[in-house]
Amino acid sequence: MRYFLNRLGFLILSLWAAVTLNFILPRLMPGNPAQAMIAKQAGNINPSALKAIEQELGLSNGPLYQQYFQYLGNLLTGHWGSSFQYFPTSVVSIISNSLPWTIILLGVVTIIAVVVGTLVGILIAWRRGGTADNVIPIVTMFGQAIPSFWLGLICIYFFGFIHHWFPMAHGSGDDVTQGYNLPFITSAIYHSILPAFVVFVGSISGWIIGMRNNMMTTLGxxxxxxxxxxxxxxxxxxxxxxxxxxxxxxxxxxxxxxSSIIGGQILIEQVFSYPGIGYGLTNAVSSEDYPLIQGMFLIIAVTALVINFIVDMLYGRLDPRVRRRGATS
Amino acid sequence: MADNKPVLEIEDLSVAYVTGSGLVHAVNDVNLKVYPNEIVGLIGESGSGKSTMAYTIMRLLKGDAVVTKGRVKILGQDVYQLSKKELRQFRWSKMAMVFQSAMSALNPVMTVETQILDALLSHRKDMTKEQARARARELMELVRIDPKHLKSYPHELSGGMRQRVVIAIAIALNPALVIMDEPTTALDVVVQRSILDEIRKIQQEVGFAILFVSHDFSLVAELASRVAIMYAGRIIEVTPSDLLHLQEKHHPYTEGLLKAIPELTAEDVTIQGIGGYPPDLQDLPSGCAFHPRCPYATDICRRVRPEKLAVGDKLIECHLFSEKELVSHV
Known part of the structure; x- marks a missing residue:
């Protein structure tokens, strides 16, 4: 219990730090988002419009501490501002549209890769020196050595363009409506197979070899x-x-x-035009969409911290030594 | 004792490690018997093959170590004739082993109780979990640890307590033979003493034979009734421990070891070491492996390996005794 509270305290502290940094960093940049937006419109906006936009974007020239508390309040109530690129769509709705794509695709692939890789690593370490132990690490390492965007392009060309076995881009077909309906889900799964395969090939070797080496040490x-x-x-x-x-x-x-799931596989999502966070983030950066970037960074940071907290808890469950050390420190 | 059937019989045992430059023999033509309820010490310096022998008896040799010759019998059963499945049942119920490293012989992520239960339930299919728990408590009391520590993890116990737990696991199934491979090396002297007293007490209470492997000469001499001394993979002398003093005739190596023990009560302490270095197992000296370090070495020692001879109650492998003693004994 003390270990739990200890970790929880750390989580809250680091969440606060992340949120605050996210507040400070954009304000260190010259100008403000409203001016950036007007610059985009080539200055054809009069001062009252500027004022209106500033209000719309939740900007104020008040003292920093006031801005800070306003920012915290907005954060908690879900007012994360509006995207420039898709003005006036709110950042929250953009993120909540792209997040599930990334979480489901990469989450499932990562979990499969971890489970399969760990099991294979355990078994080949047990049968050390056997055929599987000699072949699997080398073959999978080959897979890891291939740049994933290149493998992605090859897959798109071969399986998509030449053979038409799999779609070449996007998260689902144009003919289905998003929601909890069977055609959409089937289409989404169908679209996710190629990117999932590419991510899997790129990451499986690390899990196999890492686990195999740990097992070797432990078996001795x-x-x-x-x-x-x-x-x-x-x-x-x-x-x-x-x-x-x-x-x-x-x-x-x-x-x-x-934790890196949420950051998305930027290259993979880009190659497959997959509507996830990574794809959204690249677009946001290239179009200088500050509120969206800020929102995405915040989500990435928060998820990383929360996942670390969960793993810490898991660590405590799995290793009694950590539990005690954590509690006494 | 002699009319008892031995618990452990080692016959002409040779064990070698496969290396890039061929076989390296760590154990060479060893013969040894251990009888019920007897404590036999096995002494040797580092690299003399004593631990290899312990692992060979348990059939726990790994990878590149192979038995090239001879047999190991426990209660008349050749350990190397058992199938893997039979071995798993046989080992621990008939013979058990206490490992050298008290610190690392227990799984860090499992409670002490689970680790004791694993030993019990893997062998006694008819045992219920409740019975096993009761037995675990009994064992903890036997090794003098409060049974509340059954719920502890190894890192919560001191080194001495961990070694007691290991001993408890070793005697869990009432084996006839327990091999103890330097069970006290990792512990400080005070704890060492209490563990040794404990071992002796439990051994008398429960009744099993012990093969006590160690490099600590005086410690083994005190604990064991017979002592086997290993040098370069061979047992060069087997002697009752009450004859382990300089008034008796011994193998020159044993003599050297005896001279190296400091006497606390002596007026002026003179310790004499054995000159030279332990032999290279890859390139053993010809004849008697000890001859380069032996103060009595003669020409024959360089050429011919000595046979094992009975000298009084002792068995000694040395040319010094071959002519005169043989005559007087036959």
């Missing part, structure tokens, strides 16, 4: 030999004694991989 530990000697069944020996310990260092990598 005395407690594994001791457990083998005392007659523990093989399955339990592999999973409860060896893999359970080998998994602990992997958790950190899993946390990093999960």
């Amino acid at each position: 530990e005395d407690y594994v030999v001791f457990a083998e000697a005392k007659g523990v069944p093989t399955r339990r020996l592999i999973f409860s004694y060896a893999a359970r310990n080998a998994l602990l260092p992997q958790l950190t990598s899993i946390a990093i991989a999960l």
Whole structure:
């Protein structure tokens, strides 16, 4: 419980820091978003219109602390401003449109890659020196060495353009309406297969090799030999004694991989014109859409922190030593 | 003792490691018997093959170590004739082992209780979880740890307590033989002492044979009833421990070891070491492996390997005794 509160306190503190940084950084830039927007309109806006836009965007020239509290209030009530690019669509609605695409595509792929990679790593380490151990790491490493955007382009060309097996772009077909209906879901899954495959190929090797190497170390530990000697069944020996310990260092990598999901696979989403956060972020940056960039950064930072918190909790569950150290520190 | 059937019989055992430059023998033509309820010490310096022997008896040799010759029998059963499945049942119920490293022999992410239960339930299919829990409590009391520590994780216990837990796991199934591979090396002297007293007490209470592997000469001499001394993979002397003093005739290596023990009560302490270095197992000296370091070495020692001879109650592998002692004994 103390460990939990400790971690929770840390989460709140770092959330506050992220939010505050997100407030300060844009204000360090010269000008303000309204001026940037007017500059885009080539200055054809009169001062009263500027005032109106400033209000619309939630800008004020009040003292910083006032702005800060206003910003915090807006943040909590979901008023994150409006996008320039898609003015006057609100940032929140843009993000909430693109977030599910990224989370579902990359979340599912990452979880599959972690589970499959870890299991394969455990098994080839157990049968060390076997055929699978000699072949799989090399083949998957080859997959990781291929730049994913290039593999993506090749896949689009070969499976999309030449053979028409898979769609070449977008998250779903034009003929379906988004929502919880079967045609849309099938179409979305169909569209996600190629990008999912590319992400999977690019990341699986890391999980296999990482887990395999951790397992090798753990299998040499005395407690594994001791457990083998005392007659523990093989399955339990592999999973409860060896893999359970080998998994602990992997958790950190899993946390990093999960937090980077929200940042999106920018290149992959770009190549497949996939309507996720990564694609949105590139568009926002190239069109200097500050509120949208700010909103996306905030979402990315917050998710990363929350996922880290969850993994910390998981760590505490899996490793009794961490639980105690955390509680006493 | 002699009319008892031995618990452990090692016959002409040789174990080698496969290396790039061929086989390197760590254990060479070893013969040893351990009888019920007997504590036998196995002494040797680092690299003399004593730990390899312990792992060989348990059939726990890994990867590149192979038994090239001989047999290991526990209660008459050749350990290397068992199928993998039979071995899993046989090991621990008939023979168990306490590992060298108290600190790392327990799984850090499992409670002590789970690790004791694993040993029990893997072998006793008829045992219920409740019975196993009761047995675990009993074992903890036997090794003098408060049973409340059953719920503890290894890192919450001291080194001495961890080694007691390991001992509890080793004797969980009432094995006939427990091999202890330097069970106290990782502990400080005070804890060492209490663990040794504990081992002796439990051994008398429960009744099992111990093969105690160590490099600590005086410690083993005190604990064991017989001591086997290993040098370069061979047992060069087996002797009752009450004969382990300089008034008795010993192998020159044993003699060297005895001279190296400081006497706390002596007026002026003179410690004599053994000159030279332990032999390179890849390139053993000809004849008797000890001859380059032996103060009594003669020509024959360089050429011919000595046979094992009975010298009184002792078995000694040395040319010094071959002519005169043989005559007096036959």
